[in-house]
Each structure stands twice: as structure tokens, then as C-alpha cells.
Amino acid sequence: AHAQQVGLAVANLQANFFNQIKQSVEAEATAKGVTVTTADAHGDSATQVNQIQDLITKGVKALIYIPAGATAAGVPVRDAHASHIPVVAVDRNAPDAPADTFIATDSVAAARTLGNYVCKITGGKGKVAIIQGQLGTTPEQDRNKGFNEALAHCPGLQVVAKQASKEWHQDEGFSIAQDMLQRHPDITVFFGRADALALGAAQAVKIANLDHKVVIVGFDGDTAGLLAVQNGTLAATMTQKTQYMGRLALDSALRLAAGQKVAKIQLQPADLTTQANVGPFIAQHP
Amino acid sequence: MTLARENLRDATPVAADRAARFAAEGLGKAFSGVPVLADVSFTLRAGEVLALLGENGAGKSTLSALIAGLLRPDGGTMRWEGRPYAPASPGEAMAAGIGLIHQEMRLLPDLSIAENVFAGRLPMRGGRVDRALMNQRARAQLQRLGLDVAPTQLVRRLRVAAQQQVEIAKALTQNARLLILDEPTAALGGAESERLFAQIEQLRGEGVSFLYISHRLEEIARIADRVIVLRDGALVARHDTARVPVSTLLRDMVGRSIERIFPPLAPPAAREVLRVEALCAARGAFRDIGFAVHAGEVLGIAGIVGAGRSELVRAIYGADRIASGRLLLEGKPQHIAGPRDAIRAGIVLVPEDRKGQGVLLDQSLARNLTLGNLDRLAPDGWLRPARLRRFAAALIARLGVKGRPEQAARALSGGNQQKMVIARWLARAPKLFILDEPTRGIDVGARAAIYHLIADLAGAGMAVIIVSSELEEVLGLSHRILVLSRGRQMGILDRAEADSVAVMRLATG
Amino acid sequence: MSATAPAGPAQGFLRRRIAGAQGPLVGLIVLCVAFSLASPVFLSLRNALNVIDQITVLGILAIGMTGVIVIGGIDLSVGAILALATMTMGWMSRDFALPFPLCIALALLAGAAAGLVNGLLVTRARLPAFIATLTMMSVARGLANLTTDGEQVVGFPDWFTRLSTVRHFGVLSITVTLFIALALAATVFLNFRAGGRSLYAIGGSAEVARLAGIAVRRLTLLVYVMSGLLAAVAGIALAARLDSAQPSDGLGYELDTIAAVVIGGASLAGGVGGIGGTVVGVLIIGVLHNGLNLVGVSPFVQQVVIGLVIAAAVTADTLRRQEG
Amino acid sequence: MSATAPAGPAQGFLRRRIAGAQGPLVGLIVLCVAFSLASPVFLSLRNALNVIDQITVLGILAIGMTGVIVIGGIDLSVGAILALATMTMGWMSRDFALPFPLCIALALLAGAAAGLVNGLLVTRARLPAFIATLTMMSVARGLANLTTDGEQVVGFPDWFTRLSTVRHFGVLSITVTLFIALALAATVFLNFRAGGRSLYAIGGSAEVARLAGIAVRRLTLLVYVMSGLLAAVAGIALAARLDSAQPSDGLGYELDTIAAVVIGGASLAGGVGGIGGTVVGVLIIGVLHNGLNLVGVSPFVQQVVIGLVIAAAVTADTLRRQEG
Numbered sequence A: 001a002h003a004q005q006v007g008l009a010v011a012n013l014q015a016n017f018f019n020q021i022k023q024s025v026e027a028e029a030t031a032k033g034v035t036v037t038t039a040d041a042h043g044d045s046a047t048q049v050n051q052i053q054d055l056i057t058k059g060v061k062a063l064i065y066i067p068a069g070a071t072a073a074g075v076p077v078r079d080a081h082a083s084h085i086p087v088v089a090v091d092r093n094a095p096d097a098p099a100d101t102f103i104a105t106d107s108v109a110a111a112r113t114l115g116n117y118v119c120k121i122t123g124g125k126g127k128v129a130i131i132q133g134q135l136g137t138t139p140e141q142d143r144n145k146g147f148n149e150a151l152a153h154c155p156g157l158q159v160v161a162k163q164a165s166k167e168w169h170q171d172e173g174f175s176i177a178q179d180m181l182q183r184h185p186d187i188t189v190f191f192g193r194a195d196a197l198a199l200g201a202a203q204a205v206k207i208a209n210l211d212h213k214v215v216i217v218g219f220d221g222d223t224a225g226l227l228a229v230q231n232g233t234l235a236a237t238m239t240q241k242t243q244y245m246g247r248l249a250l251d252s253a254l255r256l257a258a259g260q261k262v263a264k265i266q267l268q269p270a271d272l273t274t275q276a277n278v279g280p281f282i283a284q285h286p
Numbered sequence B: 001m002t003l004a005r006e007n008l009r010d011a012t013p014v015a016a017d018r019a020a021r022f023a024a025e026g027l028g029k030a031f032s033g034v035p036v037l038a039d040v041s042f043t044l045r046a047g048e049v050l051a052l053l054g055e056n057g058a059g060k061s062t063l064s065a066l067i068a069g070l071l072r073p074d075g076g077t078m079r080w081e082g083r084p085y086a087p088a089s090p091g092e093a094m095a096a097g098i099g100l101i102h103q104e105m106r107l108l109p110d111l112s113i114a115e116n117v118f119a120g121r122l123p124m125r126g127g128r129v130d131r132a133l134m135n136q137r138a139r140a141q142l143q144r145l146g147l148d149v150a151p152t153q154l155v156r157r158l159r160v161a162a163q164q165q166v167e168i169a170k171a172l173t174q175n176a177r178l179l180i181l182d183e184p185t186a187a188l189g190g191a192e193s194e195r196l197f198a199q200i201e202q203l204r205g206e207g208v209s210f211l212y213i214s215h216r217l218e219e220i221a222r223i224a225d226r227v228i229v230l231r232d233g234a235l236v237a238r239h240d241t242a243r244v245p246v247s248t249l250l251r252d253m254v255g256r257s258i259e260r261i262f263p264p265l266a267p268p269a270a271r272e273v274l275r276v277e278a279l280c281a282a283r284g285a286f287r288d289i290g291f292a293v294h295a296g297e298v299l300g301i302a303g304i305v306g307a308g309r310s311e312l313v314r315a316i317y318g319a320d321r322i323a324s325g326r327l328l329l330e331g332k333p334q335h336i337a338g339p340r341d342a343i344r345a346g347i348v349l350v351p352e353d354r355k356g357q358g359v360l361l362d363q364s365l366a367r368n369l370t371l372g373n374l375d376r377l378a379p380d381g382w383l384r385p386a387r388l389r390r391f392a393a394a395l396i397a398r399l400g401v402k403g404r405p406e407q408a409a410r411a412l413s414g415g416n417q418q419k420m421v422i423a424r425w426l427a428r429a430p431k432l433f434i435l436d437e438p439t440r441g442i443d444v445g446a447r448a449a450i451y452h453l454i455a456d457l458a459g460a461g462m463a464v465i466i467v468s469s470e471l472e473e474v475l476g477l478s479h480r481i482l483v484l485s486r487g488r489q490m491g492i493l494d495r496a497e498a499d500s501v502a503v504m505r506l507a508t509g
Numbered sequence C, D: 001m002s003a004t005a006p007a008g009p010a011q012g013f014l015r016r017r018i019a020g021a022q023g024p025l026v027g028l029i030v031l032c033v034a035f036s037l038a039s040p041v042f043l044s045l046r047n048a049l050n051v052i053d054q055i056t057v058l059g060i061l062a063i064g065m066t067g068v069i070v071i072g073g074i075d076l077s078v079g080a081i082l083a084l085a086t087m088t089m090g091w092m093s094r095d096f097a098l099p100f101p102l103c104i105a106l107a108l109l110a111g112a113a114a115g116l117v118n119g120l121l122v123t124r125a126r127l128p129a130f131i132a133t134l135t136m137m138s139v140a141r142g143l144a145n146l147t148t149d150g151e152q153v154v155g156f157p158d159w160f161t162r163l164s165t166v167r168h169f170g171v172l173s174i175t176v177t178l179f180i181a182l183a184l185a186a187t188v189f190l191n192f193r194a195g196g197r198s199l200y201a202i203g204g205s206a207e208v209a210r211l212a213g214i215a216v217r218r219l220t221l222l223v224y225v226m227s228g229l230l231a232a233v234a235g236i237a238l239a240a241r242l243d244s245a246q247p248s249d250g251l252g253y254e255l256d257t258i259a260a261v262v263i264g265g266a267s268l269a270g271g272v273g274g275i276g277g278t279v280v281g282v283l284i285i286g287v288l289h290n291g292l293n294l295v296g297v298s299p300f301v302q303q304v305v306i307g308l309v310i311a312a313a314v315t316a317d318t319l320r321r322q323e324g
């Protein structure tokens, strides 16, 4: 008999976060004898719509959809549903056409946790610089919301600089942080809205030879981010459970395909990761 | 639309505007402050062929450009058919009835012959381009000029002479009342030129006026009614008849008299420089060619257009591939895989297509002249700018090129560009010097200088091959003449037995 | 030399159209055969319709780009203009509640205006096309983002999304029909209208074209305006397909579009190219992506394969031309 | 006609170097003055060093691209080759535990090999440079991803990251020094070596150059190999700067690089351009980003401003040339 076929439409494999999920889905599929067909949209929603159309033609029994673009498009979900294919949305969900189940990190809560931690370790005082992700995207908006909620309870932390990157890239983080330090040499906290941005900021701080300590925090728990937490470059990051989400996504997809019920929304907490607890995460990503 | 214009012309009584159709009054033009034309005045009547003569760089093409709306004069006025005339664009000039064949061929290589002929004025029918009519008219015009090719062929595939004929066809189909022909015969052979003259005769009969520019003075008496001469941008002579002795024209142009055009040739040495055995072209343009050239000898290669002469010399130079045959240089077999090998072995070529093969138009004279000499100027690979400049300046002086080393080649007159391409190779003292159409577009004075130069090169023991469509040039300058016809070697004539009749008999055989 | 018998005009025309695209066409056919063997679902009407769906946006962009490349120019701004148009439409509809057809008209206007600026920068400021359209690429993308501060717009009228989703008579959606109509119109223009033929002359040599009395500036302007306008049309088709408009729409499409035109046999040096070839080029890209997805090739390997196939398709064409 | 007094060779050389980049240079100066007025921290040694830091990678890429554009080619694959090189280095070090200098050597080799393939596709398969390097762009990016299945590599030796982070004598890091040295070497090559000068001839007309005995094929090959090699060097500098290697490194850099070279006065038609102009072009891009960040302009407005400044800088140059 034919193995079950599952389609995996990834937003952009150039982002470590998505690549982790993809690897987890594929590993789990191998373990279960399921065939996964993966498509990479390179961040373009239109490409992704095409790819999902192809996956549907190919005859996948369920679709794991990690939406590309600023926010999730509903069209692929509707197309899949029209062909009676269940959809598992990961990371982002289309507001106008929700998937059968939605798996994501509770970003607002996670960013709030991170903000509270920053408030704690700085003693509630400092000048904060924020390197934003791509403006208008869901993760950027959620992380902004959660972090601001935390700052509202920590009046001593003052945001002195805020600049957006275009593509969440590390070298953008570097240049932006370097230019921020040029203007505000007294920055004491950097929040990179993704680990790559935070790591870029860390490099900028390193070569700036400042006379005070700078707390740098990231978000995601990328491979590189965790190592940076371990060696103290980053004070903390919020580790998203990519491996678990990948496994969960495949599981949910298979259950939906088999006609079983799955919860409509499956939000996952992210782990506040510091030097104290990073070890196990590096050995085995959650 | 074109048809309407044709009718209009037919309706105009020819005799009625026999008076001055075009008049220039005090025209002047300067490029970046350097005057090129000064105070030029002349008139042109209906149905008249006015020859415009002058040395290279005298300003002939510039004057044409002013009349045809390519350039605007800095001073002076023009009148056309009785009204003030100041064209702002070539389109306006064409609309007024003035057409130009530009000296530098200006065709669109990736379009068909017919589309080139009718570029900018495609015949339309029912809102669509009427290809059938366009092709038919292009074919008819080309046949009248003696070129029998499919009008749908891409111009890229045509050789230089055929391209020139397309260019002429383009002008002749314009139904212009004034046609400026800037060296139309420079790339043509005798037969093709004759065809053109016949066309000019016919159109003149219909009342079309011509401004005719040429360096071939023997043509002037043949077709012109009157002659004007430019020297350094000034109009220096007006002859109301074309039956002016060539020597007078020469003096007008150059400001001195030229004793003899063709220098005496010393007898060649016995030492063989190049031997060609059973050479066949990879593309079939020629086959079974075999001859030898000796030290101090000038070998002419004659033939009508398309005979395969250019192909042959390009193959010897390694620019095109050969299918079979042998090349021996000073008795040693050579493997020449490309021009680079040829140059190293001591063979150089002045190619026939100056613009496409000879000159870097957008680069300076100095760069153009040092091209091909860098290995000698910089034996260790290091360039010394001062040395390069001196080198370029010396060559410019030696051939009397009108231009400065740092000037872009594009700004030179056509003839001066040609001199530059020849000059490039002089410093190398090659064993074999091949020149394909060496004097295309070169004025008489400079031509004599180049002939003397060739004779000097031969006198110094170099072997020379010249390919030319001007029979007189081959006859006057060669020790022996190899005649090709349709890629076959028809024979080699000695200087003593060679005359135009003998050569043409072989060439058309 | 005169052995070529003159073909009848109609037959000659067809033959020439196909000949122009022959090399890439062979590549396309080989590709289709290979995918048919590799995937049981490739060769089906439904999949063919999918492919046409999928190439519509790229195809519309490529029509405009063909004109630009034929005159020897280049347009790097098509992706950004596409985004500017979709965002203009979305913004006008969301924030100003204008009637939707008016929003569409404004989007088209924005595209044409951006194209006009490109054209003016090229003809008046005499910027190289590369720089002029690079400028527009940056400016139009910035403006597209500024409209809604980077947010996407969702919720278009139903009739609008149906333009791309409903296949009339089970076959063609309105957007696909529009693409085909535009391609035909462009073919007719480039082959039969004096203006279209003049573009080839301009691409061959702008100077020669000027000497022949062709209105080089006006036609250049027209070509860039058309490219901008078609980018807007493509943007509207994209928005209908995605049922949303976002500032990142069309990011990086410029390179795909240029690639499609060049794969179709056009030369960046100008003077060569045509809609037939371009459509084949677009189809090659579309079929390649579609087929590799159907076969289930992993994404990283896809990148490698796509590169190799493009090289192979164009090499075949180059070799053929050398022989001929 | 001969009013220009011949200048001494050295002086003339300098003057010509600067003249070549004059238009953009004026733009650069205007930009610097404007930013100095707008931001109190712009005009400082430290910020100048930051800018140089930030342009190093682009600068190294642009050196190679200058050669390619001078011969009338184009190289779309530099960003992808950069990634292939960094990933080769990272992969070899992480998964095979090779000594790090050897990993660097292998990365350089990978870059040169990719460049060689580009060169062979252009000279042997006679593909247009656009298609050949587009192919390589796709293939090299795919391979870069395949090495580690899309994972980034972190944890390089300390001495390696210090190459870009430690400013010796408080001024120049090793990578910046390398960039300056490469720029000087390229200037010398293009101006004083027969090989370099020949590139301009090739760009002017490959056929004229061939008939004049220039080894067109060999030099073309050399130029593409150098471009690939320099992309690898840029990749190593980037990896040192970021202390990591990821397959997305250098994404989209090709367009920035080409833009820098063209802003610096080179023509995509070939035969014109030089390292002086290119460095000015790279600086314009670098100063623009840096200055706009310092002033605190939002990224969307930045896009608009960057576009306009590029157009303005090049227009100034074009107008100046028309007068001259």
C-alpha cells in the first residue's frame, strides 16, 4: 500500500526557525513511514499559493502550511478545503480562513516573559534599543505587543532607539546596531526581535569597545542563538519548541487525515532560556 | 502614405524648379570649440549632381549632417525649395524630402533587409505592416542595384558590400528630392558602382538633386555636374563643370600637387615568406587555394564582391577556421589557431570592416593605437603611461591622423579612423602585412601616402597582401595579382601581363 | 544566394513566429515529456490549467518586459511597481472606502505613472535604464510600504477574487483570459504595427532609428509606461489570486521576469525578442516549478535543477543558432 | 586643438583617476555634508570606521564585478557564490573537523571553481552572461543549502572572528585592510597591466580585441574566476564579521553590487568603469544606509530616499559628461 502523503509548504527555508520545523516534520515522517513533499516559497505568498496548488494536484492527504508573506493568506486553506484536504497551520493563521488546527508559540506571552526578565536583570533601569523584524508581519507585531506590555510595568527601562530590518538578517542587525551605538553610546539593552538580529547586535557591541556592559536578548532559540546564550553573548532568548511543533504538526495532519478531531488552536509556550538552563536545549532542541 | 508622396512628386513639373533648390549661406559648426566648418555657402539645383570633395576630416560628413538634420549649425542659414530650412531632427529633413546615406553604415543587423530599407516608413495596409509590398519593393530596388538576395534575410548575414547596397537602397526608396550620398561606393566593386551610377542618372532625369561625396576622383567626371571642394572646413574651390583635371582637384583639396599616386616598386627578393597550399575554408567560402608571397613582394587579390577574398585573408590570419590545407611561414608549417598566433608569427591584418572589426569607437586614439602592441610596449606586463602616449603620438604624426591621442575614436572622420587601424600594425614590423580594402574612405593625398608606405614596407623586405575592390589600386600596387571567382583561384597574373581586361575576364569567369 | 523561395506571407509568418522560439520550445517539450514520465498527474488538463494559472502574473509582467528588452532597456522595477499598484488598490479601498472599480483604476494609474517616471528618467534625465529603474524599484517599494505602514490589506469584494478563481466553462478564469488577450495584442503590435516594428529598430541602434525618422523618445516612453501599466495589471491579478495585498508582493520578480524573456530568446543588447519566445520562456519557468513540485523534489535540489535546466535550454538554442 | 598642456604622468594619472569618478564623487561629498548637518554623530572617525566596516563585503564583491562589467558582462551569482563559500567553510569545519585554514582554502577554491564554471558557460557554451550567472546563482544557492541542509554554522575559532572585529592601531581590522589592498591591487591591474588594459578593449568590442590578438577567451575566463574568488573572499569576511555562516548569506547582494559599480560610472555596455568609481559607488551606498540610520529614518522612507539619491547622483554625472 502507498504510504500516506503529506504536503509541507514552508514559508522560507532560509530562516532557521522554519528550517528547524521542516527538519522535525521530515524526521518524524521518516520514523512513521509517511512521505512528505516539501516546498519552499522563498518568502513569497504567490509562490506558495502555486506550490500548494501543486501539492493538491499531487494528491497529498493533508497539508502542513507555514504561511509566507507578511501575514497568512487564506487562499491556500480554501483551495485545500475545496479538495477535502485538511490543513495544519503553523506559526501564522489566516484570519479569514482558519486552518483545521493552528500550532504556534504564544508570542505575545513569550515576549512579555522576556521583557519581564530584562526588567529583572537590569534592575529595572536602562536604555533599550530594539531592532525590529520586518514591519507589518505577525511575529513583529506580537513580539512588539508582549514586550511593550512588560515595559509598561518597568518604567525605568526607556526605549531610546527602534529601527526595523527588512529581512530579519544578521548583517542587518549588525549595521543597525552599529549605527544605533554611534548615536546613543549609552545603550544598555538590545532586544533583537529574532536571534539573528540579536547576534548581529552582539557583534556590533563587541567591536564598539564600550565601557559598560550591554544586555542583549533575542527571540526564537535558533541553533546559533542557543550557543550564544551558552557562552554569554546573549543574556537570554525565548526558545520556541520547533522540534515539538514539527512533530505535533505531522501528528495533527495524520489525525485530521484519518478523520479524527484535533483542537482548533494549539498554542505552545516558549521557554525563557538563559545560561542556567540552556544546556539541555543545545543537546536536544525542544 | 509613401504612395501619396510619390504621386505628389510626379505631379511637380520638373522644369519649373530648375532654379536653386537648396542653398547654404555661411554655414559654420564647431565641436567643443574647435571649428570644423566655417562660412560654407553653395547652391544646388534640381536634377543636378554636385560633387563634394575634400581630404579626410575636411568636414564633408559634418556638412551632410547639418543638411540632413543630424546636427544643428552654429551659424549660417539654409534654404530649401525657396523657404528657410532649419531641420531639428532627421525626421524633419526626411519629411522635407532630403535623404542621406551616411558614410558609416548604419543598419540594424537583426532586422531583415526589407525592414532596414523601409525603417521608419514601413508601408501599411489596413493598420498592418504590408510585408508583401515591403519585400517586393525592397527586392526590386536591390535588383536594380545588382544585389539578388531575399529581402527577408537578416542584414547581419550580409557582407560589407551588400550592406552598402542595402544602405543605398534605403536612400533611393525615400523618394527624396535631394539625396546626399556620403562615399556610397567606398565598399563597392566596379560593377556595383556602375549600377549605382545608372540609378543616379535615372533619378537625376526625374529631377532629383544629389550631393555626392567620394574620394574616388575618377568617378567625379563620370557622374557629377559641378564640383565644390572643402579644405579644413572652408570652401576653397567651385568648378562649374566636372571636367576638371584630377591634378587640379588634388591641388584644391590638398593645397599642393601630388606627383604620382602609385610609387615605383622594387623587385621582390627570392626569399619566400608565406606559402599557402590547398587551403579550404571551413564554411566553404573558398577552396583549393595555393600561392606564395615573397619578401619585398606585394600580392594583390582581386575578384568581384563576394568572391571570397576577405574570407581567404581572414583564414590566413586565423580569424576564421579552415577545413584543410597548409600554411608555411618562411618554410615552416604553422598552426595558426587565432589572430593571436598569427600576430606572434609575424602576420598582421587590417580588416575590411573598420567599425565592426577595426576600431574601438568609444575609446581613445591612444588605446586604439596601442591595441595589439601591448606585448611589445610592456614586455614585462607593466604599462608606462608616458611611453604609451609617446607611442601613440608618434604613430599619429607618422600617418598624419587628424586627432589627439586622448580623443575618442568616434570623433574622428572615417578616413582618419582607417589610418589609425593601419598605423596600429606599423610598429610591429611584421613579416607579412595583409590589408583588406586598405584605402576605403581614404582621401587621395592620404591614399598616396599609404601606397608609398606599402611600397616602403615591401622595400624593407616585408611581404604584403592587399585585397581591394578598386582594380586600379590592385593593378598599380602589386607585383602579382591573384584572381578569385566564387571561391576558386582563377589564376595569378604578373604585373606585366595584368591589365583590367585580363583581371576582369578571370574574375567573372 | 537567391535560392530562398519566398514563402507565402501567412505561412512564413507562422513559421517565423515558431522559429523565433524554437530552441526554448524544444526545451519546453523535452521538459514536459520528462515530467509526464516522472509524475502520473503532470499530464492532465487540470494540471495544465494550474500551470497557466500559476504563470499568469509572471506572464503579464514578461509581456511588458519584452518591449523594454527589445528596445535594449531593462526594467528592474516591475516587482516594486506591482506592489505599489496592489497596495494603492488595497489602501484606497480599506482606508478611503472608495468604490472598488475606482480603486482598480487608481492602481492602474499608479503603475502607469511609475512607468512614465521610468521613461522620463531614461529619455530626459538620460539615466541608464538600469539606474532609472533601480531607483524606481527602491522608491515604489518604499511607497508601497508607506501606504499602510507595511501592513497587508485583506477582504476584497467577492466578485474581485472570483476573477482569478472561477474557471469559466471549466477552463479559463478572467485573469488567465486577460493574460492570453494581452499576449495576443502584444504579438500583433510587435509584428504588424509600425510602432511595434520600430521598437526593434530602436533596440538595434537608437541612433540609426533616429536617423530613419523614428520617434525614439516617444516610443521609449511608451514602452516604459506600458511596462509599468502591465506591472499594475499583474498586481491586480495577483491580488485577486491571493485575495490580499501586501507590500512584499512581487519581491524579486524582476529577475524572474527578465530571465523568462531572455530564456525566450531575447537579447539584453536589444533588437531581438518576441512575445512567442517570451511565453515559451515563462512556460519553461512555470512548468519547471510545477513539475518539480509534483515529482516531489526537495527544495534545495530544486534550486540546483532549475539552474541547470535554464542553462541547458538556452545552450540548446545558442548551438542551434550557430549552426544555422 | 592642442591647447591642453600635457600634464606630468603622475599628476595626470591622479587627475584622471579622480576625474573618472568625479560625478559620483560630488554626490558622495554632498551626501556627507548633508548628513553631517543632520546628525551630530555622523562626522567622526569612529563613524567613518563603522562605514568602512559596513561596506567591506559589498566593496570586495564590487571589485570583482567591476572587471566583469568592464568586459561587458554581468555576474548575478556573486551573492550565491558568497554563500556557497561561507557554507563550504562552515560545513568542512563543523562536519569534517578540518583545520580551519584548510576550510578557508576550500571556500576560496569553491568560489573560484564556481567562477570558472561561469566563465566556461560564457566562453565555451556561449551563453549570455546573464543566463550563465543566473544559472550559477540558482545552483550555488542550492548547493550552499544542501551542505548542511539549510542549517547555519556557528562557532568559528577566535582568531578568525578577530580578523574583522579587532581594529589594529584602533583603526583598521584585517578584513578592511584586505579590502583596501584588493582595491589598490585591482586599480593597478586595470590601469598598469597589459591584461587589465585589455579588458577595456574586450568591453569596447570583443571582435576588435580578438582581431588585435588579445586572448579574449582566456581573459574572460580570468575575469569570471576572479569575480567568483572575490565573492568567496567577501564571504569569508562576512563570516568573520557575523561569526557564523548561513545559506542565506549574501541573498540579493548581486543587485547592490551591480548598482554600486554602475553608480561609480561604469556602463553595462562594457568598456567603461574603474575601481575608483566603484569604491565611490560603494561608499555612496554605505554612507546612505549609515546616515539614514543615524538620522533615524524609518526603513520605508529609507527605500524612497535611497532610490532618489542614486538617481540624483548618476544624473549629476550624466549632465556633467554631456557638457564636457
Ligand SMILES: Nc1ncnc2c1ncn2[C@@H]1O[C@H](COP(=O)(O)OP(=O)(O)OP(=O)(O)O)[C@@H](O)[C@H]1O
Binding pocket: B031, B032, B036, B054, B055, B056, B057, B058, B059, B060, B061, B062, B063, B103, B402, B403, B410, B411, B412, B413, B414, B415, B416, B441, B443
Ligand atoms: N562628434 C565630434 N566631436 C568632435 N570632433 C568631431 C566630431 N565629428 C567630427 N569631428 C571632427 O570634425 C572634422 C571633420 O569630420 P568629418 O567627418 O566631417 O570629415 P570628412 O570630411 O567627412 O572626412 P572623411 O573623408 O574622412 O570622411 C574631423 O576633424 C573630425 O575629427
Ligand SMILES: Nc1ncnc2c1ncn2[C@@H]1O[C@H](COP(=O)(O)OP(=O)(O)OP(=O)(O)O)[C@@H](O)[C@H]1O
Binding pocket: B159, B160, B161, B162, B283, B285, B303, B304, B305, B306, B307, B308, B309, B310, B311, B312, B352, B469
Ligand atoms: N559568415 C558567413 N556565413 C555565410 N556565408 C558567408 C559568411 N561569410 C561570408 N560568406 C559568403 O562567402 C562569400 C565570400 O565572401 P567574402 O566577403 O570573403 O568575399 P570578398 O571577395 O571579400 O567580397 P567583399 O568585397 O564583399 O568583401 C560570399 O558569398 C559571402 O556571402
Ligand SMILES: [Mg+2]
Binding pocket: B060, B061, B062, B103, B182, B413, B414, B415
Ligand atoms: Mg566623412
Ligand SMILES: [Mg+2]
Binding pocket: B309, B310, B311, B352, B436
Ligand atoms: Mg571583402
